[in-house]
Amino acid sequence: MEEGRIIKALSGFYYVKTEDGSIYQCRGRGVFRNQNITPLVGDLVTFEYEDPNEGYIMQIKPRSNELVRPPIANITQAIIVTSAKAPDFNETLLDRFLVLIESRDIQPVIFITKMDLTSAAEKEKMESYRKLYENIGYRTELLSMKDGQGFNVLEHYFKDHITVIAGQSGVGKSSILNMLDDSLDLKTGEISESLGRGRHTTRHVELLEMYNGLVADTPGFSSLEFDTLEANELSYCFPEFRERLGDCKFRGCMHLKEPKCAVKAAVSTGEIAASRYGNYVRFLEEIMLRKPRY
Ligand SMILES: Nc1nc2c(ncn2[C@@H]2O[C@H](COP(=O)(O)OP(=O)(O)OP(=O)(O)O)[C@@H](O)[C@H]2O)c(=O)[nH]1
Numbered sequence: 001m002e003e004g005r006i007i008k009a010l011s012g013f014y015y016v017k018t019e020d021g022s023i024y025q026c027r028g029r030g031v032f033r034n035q036n037i038t039p040l041v042g043d044l045v046t047f048e049y050e051d052p053n054e055g056y057i058m059q060i061k062p063r064s065n066e067l068v069r070p071p072i073a074n075i076t077q078a079i080i081v082t083s084a085k086a087p088d089f090n091e092t093l094l095d096r097f098l099v100l101i102e103s104r105d106i107q108p109v110i111f112i113t114k115m116d117l118t119s120a121a122e123k124e125k126m127e128s129y130r131k132l133y134e135n136i137g138y139r140t141e142l143l144s145m146k147d148g149q150g151f152n153v154l155e156h157y158f159k160d161h162i163t164v165i166a167g168q169s170g171v172g173k174s175s176i177l178n179m180l181d182d183s184l185d186l187k188t189g190e191i192s193e194s195l196g197r198g199r200h201t202t203r204h205v206e207l208l209e210m211y212n213g214l215v216a217d218t219p220g221f222s223s224l225e226f227d228t229l230e231a232n233e234l235s236y237c238f239p240e241f242r243e244r245l246g247d248c249k250f251r252g253c254m255h256l257k258e259p260k261c262a263v264k265a266a267v268s269t270g271e272i273a274a275s276r277y278g279n280y281v282r283f284l285e286e287i288m289l290r291k292p293r294y
């Protein structure tokens with residue numbers, strides 16, 4: 001029995017990559033279909049084969065998480081791409097992405113793009129946002145495609161991770177992916193050729209090899225609704241709230257009107273940013289007003 005990770009799903013085949021870099025074309029076992037289990041890109045699996053083009057996936061290891069769009073399992077990192085300008089930087093949108101990513105137990109990283117379009121005052125503002133988010137524990141990079149600012153450090157982000165890129169339209173996600181793609185051609189061109197298909201002939205999800213990690217070729221978190229998050233889970237998706245939850249007087253404190261609330265105390269001293277607390281309250285209202293689904 002061999003072990004590997006599904007890095008691509010296409011026309012009923014799963015492409016499983018083993019530790020030594022070999023790729024096996026496999027089918028799911030009938031039993032998965034009967035049990036309503038679909039193997040996902042990102043899954044760690046065991047498989048059997050006689051011919052590398054005719055393997056069978058025998059077992060799927062338990063997943064740490066899974067996304068519906070794109071359908072990928074075991075994501076460890078999400079890079080939120082957000083622009084400083086065009087479209088304007090929007091901290092509520094950034095916090096929304098952060099919460100959605102935290103709620104899936106995925107480590108967020110923040111890339112702020114298009115720094116070349118900012119004025120001196122705006123640059124300063126972006127630097128202060130960088131401080132705010134780094135204080136919370138999120139690694140944050142200020143980037144410019146135009147002069148390559150910040151890009152030299154990007155490769156360190158990918159090692160040993162399964163990364164999904166997230167962010168609204170027009171912020172520069174494809175530009176970053178294209179940049180990643182180039183170096184990818186050098187590294188895995190051989191493998192793609194041996195499988196007889198180019199990487200660009202498919203619209204299906206694929207994990208691309210990138211600086212000793214894997215990156216999904218399709219952006220994630222396209223739905224920005226909090227449709228599965230419960231109100232009492234929200235504060236766990238704000239790391240700077242999470243670390244203070246034990247200090248609130250009331251168990252189950254929602255950090256609104258309750259007395260002796262450690263979160264509100266930290267907001268009043270500036271240890272928690274007012275913008276973050278404001279977005280917490282806003283998201284909480286949104287979750288409470290959500291129509292029950294049947
Ligand atoms: N000035 C400037 N323009 C950039 C930068 N990064 C990306 N752009 C431009 O922004 C536009 C949108 O970039 P994309 O990479 O297509 O953005 P995207 O996030 O993939 O957008 P969708 O595919 O719609 O989700 C393009 O015209 C890019 O050339 C940057 O750092 N500076």
Ligand SMILES: [Zn+2]
Pocket residue numbers: 248249253254255256258260261262263264
């Ligand atoms: Zn509280």
